Amino acid sequence: MTARALINVPRKAKRGDVIEIKTLISHVMESGFRTGTNGKTIPRDIITSFACTYNGEEIFATQFYPAVAANPFVTFYTIATDNGTLAFTWIGDNGFEVTQEAKIVVE
Amino acid sequence: MDAMARLLITRREAVLAGAAALSASALPAPAAALGQMDTAIRNVFGEATIRAGKVTLDLPPLVENGNTVPMTVSVESPMTKDNYVKAIHVFNDKNPQPNVISLKLSPRAGKAVIATRIRLAGTQKLTAIAEMSDGTLWSGTEEVVVTLAACLEDLP
Amino acid sequence: MEKRLRLVAPALAIVLAAIASLAFAEIPLSQRRSGYEQMSREVKAMQDDDTSNPASLSVLDGEALWTRREGSAQKSCADCHHDAETSMRGVSARYPAFDAAKRRPLDIEQRINLCRTEKQQATPLPFESRDLLALTAYLGKQSRGMPIAVISDDDTKPFIEAGRQIYARRQGQLNLSCQNCHDDNAGQKLAGVELPQGHPTGYPLYRLEWQSLGSLQRRLRNCLFGMRAEPYAYGADEYVDLELFLMWRARGMTVETPAVRP
């Protein structure tokens, strides 16, 4: 099954409002510091970056390390400027890449 | 009872501790006196002055296990075009690796507040450093007591 | 004389068991507390808000699986049960439930797998597999907020009693019973951790320690491991009887599935 993401963006906002955005994505975030039952280190498999664009312009970007917990959850804020699309992209080890979008109506 | 289960697992803890020791010994000699967090901070910011203040780390003071610890970082800033937070870096003192998360912000954030969930291998200090648009650096530090080190049950 | 003794012995055992269960310090119904109430503000918030609750991701997986055609019959759950939001409302709250054909209670995982083998003609899903957890989380969500309502009748009573016996039985090198911690010492601290009463109100649930969703059987396995006792095999009758007893013990309490616990 593919990775699943949950995004919470208000559907509507007033221009200039500071809105809260919550994101959650399924990922094991295998730290690379754990040992399997065979005694060997389990290779690192983490999401390394997460970014959000608002109508194409990057408004938020993060770099994750193995200290970020499994199923990464990130909450941040942005100013509602225009009607449009917020796009969220997670990139990680082993070719992991997920993009999800949310629409917002700004009055 | 699971708390007991966690306490009874020694092998993986030993391995984790070993990994931590290994990464510490790989550091250059003068760094040893500083500790992993301060060393990592110096590696990013060099000798630049870091002032305490403006940055608040909100973490539960005591958590039952370190595998999933909620963390909020907030920075006092008007977040205007001329005066905003450019970046925030969070570091830890006891995990196998000193970095936790780094992020870029712009005036469009409106508010320099972010929340996430992190892992802590045992009781330790965390420091968040904010880089302002005027180039100044500000920091906030918090300690979290982990009642038991993050480790696993026997694998199902 | 010896013969008579042999006849009397089982009766005596029953009487002794009855005395033992009278001595059993059950928590009065009005004093039962969900583990939720012992959690920190932060962890409560994680459970309460769907976007913040990592188990929501599995509920979404389960919703997708509900309509996926499976097995040689190429049937989905929805082909028979239609909209889960109506047809499955309150169902998880009644499990484990008695199955007439098997002549014993089945838990919700076993019920799903029975549907798979008999109706979908598909292979059963392994315990603790992502898909089985997702389906049980999705079904459980349809009972969220409803009272736990396992049935106690002539069919199920012997199994509730069997579960109670396991609950009260000393096990493992540390020679402890479930009851020792979760009835007699609930609220006390085991090292740094406050012992909960052990009501299974939120399974499958997301444990911060596991960093994943897990079933009640996985949780029971953890406890046995801590007692240095030999765990039962997943799906064993002993686990299902114990699940049934625990759900009966939690009767009337609110389903929190999918819950979050430390």
Place this chain on the structure above:
Amino acid sequence: MVATLMLGASASARAQGVRPYTVVGDAIPASLTGAPGDPERGLKIVTNRQVGLCLLCHSGPYPEERFQGTMAPTLAGAGTRWSEGQLRLRMVDAARISPETIMPPYYRVDGLTRVAPGFRGKTILTAEQIEDVVAYLKTLKN
């Protein structure tokens, strides 16, 4: 009080290396090893949560140890409350004094149910460790 003499370990347990001992009243007066234990080693066992497990349930006079259990009485003053022999029996098999106790039987291998394979036939602590802990607990005076 009438002293009751009981032979502690059964024949099968003896075969697995559990040494026989004699219970007198509510005590085992004689050392399991025939020698006194080392209180310093005993302290290490008591405060090691993977070995002694004591602090999971008990608290004790260790201000530096966080997260001590509250399921059982404090160990502080144990050496005043109990004689050496009483402490020894409470460690070895406290159920002989109180069948309802949650104190695990630290030196018993029989009469247990479904012991995990890795622990089967093994006592929680060895005879030497029991003696070390008894010697240490004896130093805990009020």
